[in-house]
Amino acid sequence: METFNTESIIENAANVKMFSYGDIELPVKMNDNGSIEFDAEQSAFGLGLTKFNSQGKEYVRWERVNEYIGVSTTGHKIKRGDFISESQFYKLAIKANNQVAEKFQDWVTEEVLPNIRKHGFYQIKPLNTQQQIRLLAKGTSELNERLENIEQRMGLPGNMAHEFTQRRNKKIIQVLGGKDSNAYQDKQLRSRTYRAMFAAYKNVFMQDRYNDVPMKMFDEVVKFVGNWFPPYELQSEIQATNAQGNLFKGA
DSSP states (O other): OOOOOHHHHHHHHHTEEEEEETTEEEEEEEOTTSOEEEEHHHHHHHTTOEEEOTTSOEEEOHHHHHHHHTHHHHOOOOOTTOEEEHHHHHHHHHHHOSHHHHHHHHHIIIIIHHHHHHHSSOOOOOOOHHHHHHHHHHHHHHHHHHHHHHHHHOOOOHHHHHHHHHHHHHHHHHHHTOTTSHHHHOHHHHHHHHHHHHHHHHHHHOOSSGGGSOGGGHHHHHHHHHHOOOOHHHHHHHHHHHHSOOSSTTO
C-alpha cells in the first residue's frame, strides 16, 4: 500500500514562497540544486489555460496543459498539486499564445525570476498564517484525494479479508442450522450454500473474488453477508435435511 509522509508536506511548504499576481497566488519552489519550479495549477490559471463549467466555475484544462508540455514524451501526466520546471513553464506560456499568458509570463520573467536568482528568493513578506494554512491544507487535500483513489482500486487488506471470511463462515453456519446440523454435516449441501452466497455476491458487487472488493466498500459487503439468505429452493432443501434424523451420527 502506498504511504505518505505528512512531515514532508510541512518541509516542502518551508521551501515554497507564495507570489501574488492579481487574484492568483503562485507557489514557487527552489530546490537544493538551485532549480526553480512553479505550481502547475496556478501557472495554468495565470496563463489562461482554463475553462468554465456549467456552474460558472473556472478550472484548469489539464489535457491542454499536458499536450503543451509534451506528456507523451515524459510519461508523467501533470495534475493538481504538481510543480513544473522553468522549461515546462515556458512551453506553456509560448503555446498558450494569448494576452493573459503574455502578461503573466512578463511578470514571472521580469520580476520574480531575476529577484530569486539575485537574492535566493524574491523579496516578499513571509507567508502569513492564512497563507501557510492554505498551503498546508492544499497538501492535505491532495493526500486525501490520493488515499481515496487507492481505496477505490485496492482490494481488502489482510485484516479486513480475515474479518470478512469469519463473518461469511458464521453466516453459512447460521443458515445451515449450526455446525451440528444435518445440513452443515452434508458437505455437498454446505458447498452449494457457499456457492450460492458467492453467486449473489458476484452479481451485486461485480467481483470475481471476495477479496477484490474495494476497501471503501467493506461495510457494504459485511452488510450484504449479514442480510443474505439462500434462494427458496436451497433453503427448502436445508430445512428438509435438518428435519430428518441425524444421518451422520455413528457413520
